[in-house]
Amino acid sequence: xxxxxxxxxxxxxxxxxxxxxxxxxxxxxxxxxxxxxxxxxxxxxxxxxxxxxxxxxxxxxxxxxxxxxxxxxxxxxxxxxxxxxxxxxxxxxxxxxxxxxxxxxxxxxxxxxxxxxxxxxxxxxxxxxxxxxxxxxxxxxxxxxxxxxxxxxxxxxxxxxxxxxxxxxxxxxxxxxxxxxxxxxxxxxxxxxxxxxxxxxxxxxxxxxxxxxxxxxxxxxxxxxxxxxxxxxxxxxxxxxxxxxxxxxxxxxxxxxxxxxxxxxxxxxxxxxxxxxxxxxxxxxxxxxxxxxxxxxxxxxxxxxxxxxxxxxxxxxxxxxxxxxxxxxxxxxxxxxxxxxxxxxxxxxxxxxxxxxxxxxxxxxxxxxxxxxxxxxxxxxxxxxxxxxxxxxxxxxxxxxxxxxxxxxxxxxxxxxxxxxxxxxxxxxxxxxxxxxxxxxxxxxxxxxxxxxxxxxxxx
Amino acid sequence: xxxxxxxxxxxxxxxxxxxxxxxxxxxxxxxxxxxxxxxxxxxxxxxxxxxxxxxxxxxxxxxxxxxxxxxxxxxxxxxxxxxxxxxxxxxxxxxxxxxxx
Numbered sequence: 115x116x117x118x119x120x121x122x123x124x125x126x127x128x129x130x131x132x133x134x135x136x137x138x139x140x141x142x143x144x145x146x147x148x149x150x151x152x153x154x155x156x157x158x159x160x161x162x163x164x165x166x167x168x169x170x171x172x173x174x175x176x177x178x179x180x181x182x183x184x185x186x187x188x189x190x191x192x193x194x195x196x197x198x199x200x201x202x203x204x205x206x207x208x209x210x211x212x213x214x215x216x217x218x219x220x221x222x223x224x225x226x227x228x229x230x231x232x233x234x235x236x237x238x239x240x241x242x243x244x245x246x247x248x249x250x251x252x253x254x255x256x257x258x259x260x261x262x263x264x265x266x267x268x269x270x271x272x273x274x275x276x277x278x279x280x281x282x283x284x285x286x287x288x289x290x291x292x293x294x295x296x297x298x299x300x301x302x303x304x305x306x307x308x309x310x311x312x313x314x315x316x317x318x319x320x321x322x323x324x325x326x327x328x329x330x331x332x333x334x335x336x337x338x339x340x341x342x343x344x345x346x347x348x349x350x351x352x353x354x355x356x357x358x359x360x361x362x363x364x365x366x367x368x369x370x371x372x373x374x375x376x377x378x379x380x381x382x383x384x385x386x387x388x389x390x391x392x393x394x395x396x397x398x399x400x401x402x403x404x405x406x407x408x409x410x411x412x413x414x415x416x417x418x419x420x421x422x423x424x425x426x427x428x429x430x431x432x433x434x435x436x437x438x439x440x441x442x443x444x445x446x447x448x449x450x451x452x453x454x455x456x457x458x459x460x461x462x463x464x465x466x467x468x469x470x471x472x473x474x475x476x477x478x479x480x481x482x483x484x485x486x487x488x489x490x491x492x493x494x495x496x497x498x499x500x501x502x503x504x505x506x507x508x509x510x511x512x513x514x515x516x517x518x519x520x521x522x523x524x525x526x527x528x529x530x531x532x533x534x535x536x537x538x539x540x541x542x543x544x545x546x547x548x549x550x551x552x553x554x555x556x557x558x559x560x561x562x563x564x565x566x567x568x569x570x571x572x573x574x
Numbered sequence: 575x576x577x578x579x580x581x582x583x584x585x586x587x588x589x590x591x592x593x594x595x596x597x598x599x600x601x602x603x604x605x606x607x608x609x610x611x612x613x614x615x616x617x618x619x620x621x622x623x624x625x626x627x628x629x630x631x632x633x634x635x636x637x638x639x640x641x642x643x644x645x646x647x648x649x650x651x652x653x654x655x656x657x658x659x660x661x662x663x664x665x666x667x668x669x670x671x672x673x674x675x
Contacts, residue, residue, distance in 0.1 A: 325618075
């Protein structure tokens with residue numbers, strides 16, 4: 115047979131997951147100088163992963179990354195096989211039999227737990243559920259969030275925590291022209307929440323959100339950002355961290371918190387968003403549902419940039435009926451693929467999947483959050499996927515085992531014989547067009563379909 | 575408001591920023607990079623990548639660098655897109671130390 119990666123013998127790659135890292139991996143393959151056919155598998159009928167269902171609806175500009183993904187999808191070498199779950203509708207083995215290589219770019223779909231008593235009380239939620247719910251993700255469509263309380267608590271001070279807090283802090287007018295799901299907008303319109311407490315385990319010099327996200331809290335229509343002046347006093351190690359020239363982002367964050375701490379409270383605004391530091395949840399308390407949260411004050415110890423938070427034993431209590439934890443994500447294992455339990459990622463070397471003894475597993479690659487853990491923003495995944503595809507292309511001579519690979523045709527045979535309704539890119543474009551059409555009368559960029567059945571009906 | 579490449583990029587052009595740009599909005603000439611404001615989605619991924627801190631959010635740009643807002647917008651669209659990391663310009667490391675990084 116002719117060399118792999120030529121017109122006569124194209125490299126066949128299956129990519130599992132159609133979020134940013136999946137699309138950037140597809141892009142790197144398609145732009146390479148070999149002949150390649152890429153099949154991207156997606157478990158929902160809609161592509162784009164967290165750009166569609168993670169990026170907050172009031173950050174429409176960020177969602178324009180989709181324009182680039184649409185260009186990639188327009189390539190004749192790109193094929194979407196959506197509404198298909200790998201591990202259920204097709205197996206990993208099916209993919210490795212039909213394709214020369216498989217890239218897992220399935221993200222980090224589950225949350226880290228707080229590990230404190232009462233965590234599973236009614237009223238205690240993950241940020242993931244709430245984000246998926248307001249973004250119209252079918253998995254979270256029917257979740258219920260009781261916003262009839264005065265106080266909401268968010269554990270964590272990263273960008274996701276900022277998104278959740280900001281959505282709770284905004285008025286309906288600030289959200290109604292975004293692509294927020296209608297069911298979420300209706301529930302938020304009835305929200306009684308007046309106080310949002312965003313709790314970080316370390317100090318204002320260590321908060322891990324971007325300055326841009328934080329700045330938005332200073333510009334909300336009906337919510338004041340509140341930071342206590344006393345919380346802005348730093349230990350010498352944190353001061354040293356902020357003096358470091360390369361740590362400019364943390365300095366900007368600190369300066370924004372500082373500016374919030376000097377503001378007079380705007381009494382014309384009905385909501386307050388408190389940023390509190392050096393505290394962690396110790397216990398969630400309530401009879402049938404969450405009633406209060408016991409928070410333990412923390413102290414920092416360690417060298418600059420390596421400071422960790424430790425409980426001091428001193429506690430305070432905060433009455434609250436709803437809490438969201440946003441302390442990081444973890445991946446979900448896929449049958450037949452190595453998985454690192456404590457990291458929640460697929461073990462790998464620069465994107466080459468490895469087993470528990472660090473041996474490379476041939477044919478398997480990974481990119482994005484499931485490769486390196488849930489850090490970085492959309493663009494970080496581009497560099498990550500480029501690295502992985504670089505390794506894959508280096509391995510090209512080893513990927514041809516001489517057997518005839520059937521690619522997508524083999525996958526379709528399996529799906530069709532099991533009567534599994536799959537969705538291709540042209541069908542997705544029909545769903546997309548109908549969503550945009552549904553949004554128009556409301557002045558929204560789109561009104562998403564939030565049930566899989568609705569999406570499938572829209573392909574007719 | 576968009577994201578802008580400023581003075582410090584001149585004669586450095588390290589291009590670390592380009593690898594994390596989700597939309598390939600960086601363009602280049604012989605001196606430096608420019609961001610096309612019509613393509614940039616303001617994600618800020620590039621900002622911490624720059625070894626000489628040349629990139630700013632529009633809301634955060636130092637006053638003496640404001641002229642670069644217009645220069646980026648004018649120059650970028652007609653220049654070639656920089657999609658992959660290139661070698662820094664000759665003398666870039668020296669300039670980086672001169673700038674105090």
